[in-house]
Amino acid sequence: xxxxxxARPESLDEALALLAEYGPTATILAGGTDVVVRLRTGRxxxxxxIDLKRVPALRADILETDTCLRVGARTVMADLVADARVxxxxxxxxxxxxxxxSVQIRNxxxxxxxxxxxxxxxxxxxxLLVYGAVVNLVQASGTRSVPIDRFFLGPGRTVMExxxxxESIDLPLAKEPQGAAFARxxxxxxxxxxxxxxxxxxxxxxxxxxxxGAVAPQPxxxxxxxxxxxxxxxxxxxxxxxxxxxxxxxxxxxxxxxSDVYRRALLRVMSxxxxxxxxANLRSQEHAS
Amino acid sequence: MIATPAEAVPIQLTVNGELRxxxxxxxxxxxxxxxxxxGLTGTKECCLQGECGxxxxxxxxxxxxxxxxxxxxxxxGEILTIEGLADHGKLDALQTMFLEKxxxxxxxxxxxxxxxxxxxxxxxxxxxxxxxxxxxxxxLCRCAGYYRFIEGVLAAAEANP
Numbered sequence: 487x488x489x490x491x492x493a494r495p496e497s498l499d500e501a502l503a504l505l506a507e508y509g510p511t512a513t514i515l516a517g518g519t520d521v522v523v524r525l526r527t528g529r530x531x532x533x534x535x536i537d538l539k540r541v542p543a544l545r546a547d548i549l550e551t552d553t554c555l556r557v558g559a560r561t562v563m564a565d566l567v568a569d570a571r572v573x574x575x576x577x578x579x580x581x582x583x584x585x586x587x588s589v590q591i592r593n594x595x596x597x598x599x600x601x602x603x604x605x606x607x608x609x610x611x612x613x614l615l616v617y618g619a620v621v622n623l624v625q626a627s628g629t630r631s632v633p634i635d636r637f638f639l640g641p642g643r644t645v646m647e648x649x650x651x652x653e654s655i656d657l658p659l660a661k662e663p664q665g666a667a668f669a670r671x672x673x674x675x676x677x678x679x680x681x682x683x684x685x686x687x688x689x690x691x692x693x694x695x696x697x698x699g700a701v702a703p704q705p706x707x708x709x710x711x712x713x714x715x716x717x718x719x720x721x722x723x724x725x726x727x728x729x730x731x732x733x734x735x736x737x738x739x740x741x742x743x744x745s746d747v748y749r750r751a752l753l754r755v756m757s758x759x760x761x762x763x764x765x766a767n768l769r770s771q772e773h774a775s
Numbered sequence: 776m777i778a779t780p781a782e783a784v785p786i787q788l789t790v791n792g793e794l795r796x797x798x799x800x801x802x803x804x805x806x807x808x809x810x811x812x813x814g815l816t817g818t819k820e821c822c823l824q825g826e827c828g829x830x831x832x833x834x835x836x837x838x839x840x841x842x843x844x845x846x847x848x849x850x851x852g853e854i855l856t857i858e859g860l861a862d863h864g865k866l867d868a869l870q871t872m873f874l875e876k877x878x879x880x881x882x883x884x885x886x887x888x889x890x891x892x893x894x895x896x897x898x899x900x901x902x903x904x905x906x907x908x909x910x911x912x913x914x915l916c917r918c919a920g921y922y923r924f925i926e927g928v929l930a931a932a933e934a935n936p
Binding site: 487488489491493494519523525526537539587589591593594 | 777780800801826831838844894895908913914
């Protein structure tokens with residue numbers, strides 16, 4: 487591994503000052519499950535690695551406000567998956583986070599790091615998209631909040647500016663009953679990157695959100711406001727037509743995990759399955775309340 | 776705290792209950808420090824990308840791949856390696872049951888497998904077969920001895936209250 491300077495700031499101000507000072511030659515270290523591999527392979531060759539693990543303002547827990555659950559930047563996947571509030575209110579996200587890597591990876595990898603990597607195949611992205619997550623960013627000159635559907639720009643690229651850090655990720659609490667579901671296809675069970683991943687959310691109003699990953703340069707969010715997808719009386723042929731339209735934004739490539747044709751076929755089947763599961767989950771919510 | 780690439784800095788690790796002080800450069804990974812500087816070669820190096828789990832240790836009570844942790848990041852931390860799993864020569868229930876079930880073939884994956892299993896039983900004392908598969912999914916065995924790992928973990932879990 488190439489050598490580098492290591493900094494362990496103990497305050498947000500110190501971290502932001504280091505980021506400003508070193509600019510493009512700095513690499514941020516949160517969980518390290520991707521960064522340490524890249525440091526070893528030389529894919530990143532920073533002058534300085536800034537370790538955020540001991541910055542108290544970047545929290546490692548999940549706070550509940552009147553309007554959202556706020557996931558701190560240092561919160562690891564394992565804690566997200568284990569959180570009872572996340573499991574009950576954002577089950578598709580808990581399920582997606584549980585699919586990330588292995589136990590060892592989930593004990594280190596952060597949700598914030600997962601979105602900052604901006605992998606087209608990031609498993610948490612489709613769930614964050616259908617739940618309408620908001621990314622809270624901070625830099626020396628101030629803070630701003632970016633809806634997750636405007637956060638990703640392409641493989642490895644986000645709207646984050648140099649000198650900016652993720653402070654937390656907000657999961658807005660639902661105002662009406664909703665059902666959600668997540669699914670992913672992999673070549674083998676257990677630790678693998680997604681060939682395709684999909685999340686769906688259906689609201690009591692009938693509005694349906696679908697998000698899919700690993701089939702476009704960035705995760706895609708689409709929605710249907712006709713209410714037909716959640717309507718048990720809607721004709722099958724109409725539902726299929728709407729779904730075909732929703733998945734038409736996929737532009738998959740062929741790679742080591744699958745061909746573009748196979749990815750399209752998977753997306754079609756998986757979208758239907760997550761829709762049906764999300765509708766069933768909505769109905770059971772309504773029965774319960 | 777800032778450590779430059781030119782100068783090794785002292786860090787403190789509590790390894791298997793014993794406080795150890797070592798000097799490390801910023802780019803040293805925990806795995807190498809355990810093996811090369813502390814002589815704890817039970818932790819194995821294999822894929823070096825967090826896929827295989829051979830280098831699994833418990834860091835501050837959690838199973839992690841020690842190839843993905845910079846040693847300097849772990850400064851002040853508590854580490855359990857395979858050398859510390861037995862309690863003063865008395866084998867852990869998992870070690871006993873792995874022996875009893877014939878779970879060990881070539882042995883290379885076993886230190887990591889046992890520590891993942893240890894973490895699993897710590898967080899879930901009575902896992903189902905499926906939960907064991909999930910808990911050990913980050914540990915690969917090229918002898919493909921998975922069935923007996925599961926049997927070993929199930930048997931060890933029976934001793935739990």
